[in-house]
Amino acid sequence: MQPRRPEGFDGLGYRGAAYGADYQLGFPARSLSSSGDLSQHWVTTPPDIPGSRNLHWGDKTPVYGGDGSLPPAGLGEESSGGREQLNRFAGFGIGLASLFTENVLAHPCIVLRRQCQVNYHARNYQLSPFSIVNIMYNFTKTQGPRALWKGMGSTFIVQGITLGTEGIISECTPLPREVTHKFNPKHIAGHLLLKGLVYAIATPFYSASLIETVQSEIIHDNPGILDCLKEGIGRIVGLGVPHSKRLLPILVITFPTVLHGVLHYIISSVVQKCVLFIIKKKAPPRDSTDRPNIVQNTLDDYFPELIANFAASLCADVMLYPLETVLHRLHIQGTRTIIDNTDLGHEVVPINTQYEGMRDCMNSINREEGILGFYKGFGAVVVQYTLHMAVLQITKIIYTSLSRNTS
Numbered sequence: 209m210q211p212r213r214p215e216g217f218d219g220l221g222y223r224g225a226a227y228g229a230d231y232q233l234g235f236p237a238r239s240l241s242s243s244g245d246l247s248q249h250w251v252t253t254p255p256d257i258p259g260s261r262n263l264h265w266g267d268k269t270p271v272y273g274g275d276g277s278l279p280p281a282g283l284g285e286e287s288s289g290g291r292e293q294l295n296r297f298a299g300f301g302i303g304l305a306s307l308f309t310e311n312v313l314a315h316p317c318i319v320l321r322r323q324c325q326v327n328y329h330a331r332n333y334q335l336s337p338f339s340i341v342n343i344m345y346n347f348t349k350t351q352g353p354r355a356l357w358k359g360m361g362s363t364f365i366v367q368g369i370t371l372g373t374e375g376i377i378s379e380c381t382p383l384p385r386e387v388t389h390k391f392n393p394k395h396i397a398g399h400l401l402l403k404g405l406v407y408a409i410a411t412p413f414y415s416a417s418l419i420e421t422v423q424s425e426i427i428h429d430n431p432g433i434l435d436c437l438k439e440g441i442g443r444i445v446g447l448g449v450p451h452s453k454r455l456l457p458i459l460v461i462t463f464p465t466v467l468h469g470v471l472h473y474i475i476s477s478v479v480q481k482c483v484l485f486i487i488k489k490k491a492p493p494r495d496s497t498d499r500p501n502i503v504q505n506t507l508d509d510y511f512p513e514l515i516a517n518f519a520a521s522l523c524a525d526v527m528l529y530p531l532e533t534v535l536h537r538l539h540i541q542g543t544r545t546i547i548d549n550t551d552l553g554h555e556v557v558p559i560n561t562q563y564e565g566m567r568d569c570m571n572s573i574n575r576e577e578g579i580l581g582f583y584k585g586f587g588a589v590v591v592q593y594t595l596h597m598a599v600l601q602i603t604k605i606i607y608t609s610l611s612r613n614t615s
Contacts, residue, residue, distance in 0.1 A: 214254055225565050309599040310521075311364070316344060316356035317592035318363075323422045324550050324585025326540045326559060328577065332551045333584045334397045338593070340587035346553020351425050357546075359421035362436035366410060366417045400470060406471035411462045415539045416565035422540065422558045424548045455542025462565045464535045472528055476520035478481045483516040514600055522593050529589070530582035534569045538560060550585075 320343060324334045334340055340394035347355050383402040384395055416439035420431050443458060491512075525532075541561045549555040563569040573581045 210311050245469040307498050309596045314592045315360050317588040321588035323547050325536045329549050329557050330550050333580055334587050337587045337590040340591050350554045355425045362417035365436045366413050369413055370410050373409050385518035404466045404470055407466045409608050411465045416440045418539050419545050422547050453544045461538045468531050468535050471551040472524045475524040479523045480516045483519045487512040535580050539554045
């Protein structure tokens with residue numbers, strides 16, 4: 209029977225027909241016929257067993273455990289691998305909690321927020337988070353919980369289109385996808401131009417996603433997965449679901465969409481950098497003499513970025529909320545969309561606005577609904593970011609407890 213040894217097991221260096229490996233190691237070549245010597249010095253234990261070694265002439269297997277000496281390096285490698293796995297698990301858990309909060313848990317707030325923004329009939333502006341919670345309860349009671357998560361699939365499609373378009377344009381053009389730390393006006397201008405082109409291409413698909421988000425479930429069947437793509441392409445070529453004559457051309461709504469997207473990106477990026485700078489400046493330096501704690505170090509690395517992203521998104525949404533209200537009303541006009549009555553939580557109301565453009569929409573809202581008309585549904589923003597902060601704090605508490613247990 210042939211001995212079963214790994215392919216990478218070299219023994220004394222007798223691998224192949226030549227014995228050059230022995231001379232490279234400083235050992236004289238020996239004949240394979242000296243079986244007595246080989247039986248004494250050739251360790252045939254496979255190296256995947258903890259504590260085993262590929263010994264050469266004069267080497268001895270290290271002994272540990274009885275005299276207080278250190279264990280073999282193999283066990284240290286296993287513990288190092290365990291720390292790496294724990295580090296990956298900690299980072300994955302923190303990122304997953306943030307991703308779940310931003311895209312799943314916050315979606316009902318986005319649905320209510322958009323419905324209130326486009327409902328110019330509404331007498332209750334839903335500025336308080338308590339009124340928003342009451343409306344959510346009424347919607348769930350009359351239409352079921354699914355009504356609060358409508359259009360979530362289309363939002364992921366729009367995000368995918370945005371990321372894919374940005375990658376394709378950055379690869380085919382000299383426009384940079386990321387901004388370096390050095391301040392270069394030409395570099396920043398090219399980066400913002402790339403963002404503007406991406407938002408312009410995603411405009412028709414954003415309109416289709418907005419319609420799926422705000423339309424009532426009472427009189428509309430569940431949309432298909434690819435309906436957002438079909439509606440977006442139909443909006444470009446002028447085909448698909450029939451629209452009224454009040455429908456604004458795609459070029460008219462492209463400018464406010466690009467303006468809102470670029471401003472939101474600039475504000476969020478600036479706030480994120482400022483918050484990260486403040487957090488890192490106030491953070492105490494790590495003491496290299498202390499025992500390393502993988503979970504705590506991961507929490508210190510990832511959590512400031514989550515806090516910075518949270519603050520950046522909150523500031524951008526609050527500052528650009530009036531522009532977002534105008535943008536959504538321009539997108540929804542002429543699409544024959546029927547939304548839920550946000551005053552009662554049941555019944556439906558049609559959308560039959562007649563805005564001529566961005567300036568006319570702003571003047572009409574200010575004249576007919578007042579300044580607070582730009583902030584309809586603002587209570588949903590308060591609920592959304594309250595939930596987001598609660599999830600971040602719970603995640604921090606969990607990982608702080610794990611760090612104490614592992615320390």
